[in-house]
Amino acid sequence: AGVDARFVKDGTARANAVRTGDVDIAEAIPVAQAATLDKDTLKEAGTTRTTSLQLNTRTGPFKDPGLRAAARSAIDSAALVKGVFEGYADPGAGIYGPAVTWAESKRVKPAGRAKPARPDGTSITLATYDNRPELPEVAQVVQQQLQKAGFTVKLEVREYSRLESDALAGKFDAFIGARNSLLDTGDPVGILASDYTCDGGYNLALLCDKKVDRAVAAADRTDGTGERQDAAMAAEAAVLGTDAVVPLAHQRIIAGVSTRVRGVLLDPYERTLVGTGTRR
Structure with a gap:
């Protein structure tokens, strides 16, 4: 007859609500809480969200x-x-992950990458946000991996709204964030233009590379679904070739769904959950 929706900020509370039967559906269950749910109530699906450095x-x-x-x-x-x-994720393969079903068969190997230099204790500041509970833990593991390679790493964690402006201003050496690559329009070129071109409005890597800009512009001019996908993958390879971004993991949706409910929609774009066929 209808849907009663409420916002519950705490992921542990959302998982508890499914276990106790207080709610029928809880989305965005934290990874740490997944094991606490009964197998019959745990649902997962790939998403177009990628966690990157x-x-x-x-x-x-x-x-x-x-x-x-x-x-x-x-x-x-x-x-x-x-x-x-x-x-509950897949290893980072590129800007587009497994939920972008056409990407893997069209992926282009990055070319022209620089030879790794010796860090020799180079000091860097790594930042991330805690709105997504897994990101601080990701950052700690990345910090350890970089330290093992010879970097000296200072970690800074804040709430996202207190972090974004500093990140876009280049006040950190490295930034870990989760980005849905196809959320806004479904067009694969959009995220490349906004995140990795000289004029991009969400360019956290502050990348300004003529080769990348040319590849993205060529993709933007390309019509036809298959052709545009091919051009987007060529542009992705150009971006990855700069090592401005290191894809870490392609996340999966984890939802708690009561056994009383059927027809829940686990959308890889994270835009749909309940549809006309969802029933209790």
Whole structure:
């Protein structure tokens, strides 16, 4: 007959509400709470959301492509997936993950990457936010991996609204964030233009590379679904070739759904949950 919806900020409380039968559906169950749910009430699906390490290419140590390459080489995304996401994610393959079903068959290997330099104790500041409970833990593991490679890493964690302006201003050397690559329009070129071009409005890596801009512009001019996808993957390879971004993990939706409910929609774009076929 209808839907009663409420906002519950705490992920543990959302999981508890499913266990006690207080709610029929709870979305965005934290990875740490997944094991507490009965198997019959735990639902998961791939998403177009990717957790990435963005490296400040404009100022600081990561202005050097060799140190960016050293950081990229230091990251073990499989260890992140196993240790932090407890298997509820896929290792970082690119800007687009497995939920973008056409991407893997069209992926282009990055070319022209710099040779990794020796960090020799280079000091960097790594920032992330705690609105997504898994990100501080991801940052701690990345900090350890970078330290093992020879970097000296200071970690800074804040609430997102208190972090974004500083990140966009380049006040950190590295930034870990979760980004839905196809949320706004479903067009794969959109995120490349906003996040990795000289004029991009959400360019956390502060990347300004002529080769990347040309590749993104060429993709933007391309019509036809398949052709536009091919051009987007060529542009993705150009971005990854700069080592401005290191994809860490492609996240999965974890939802708690009562056994009384059927027809819940686990949308990889994270826009739909309840539809006309959802019933209790």
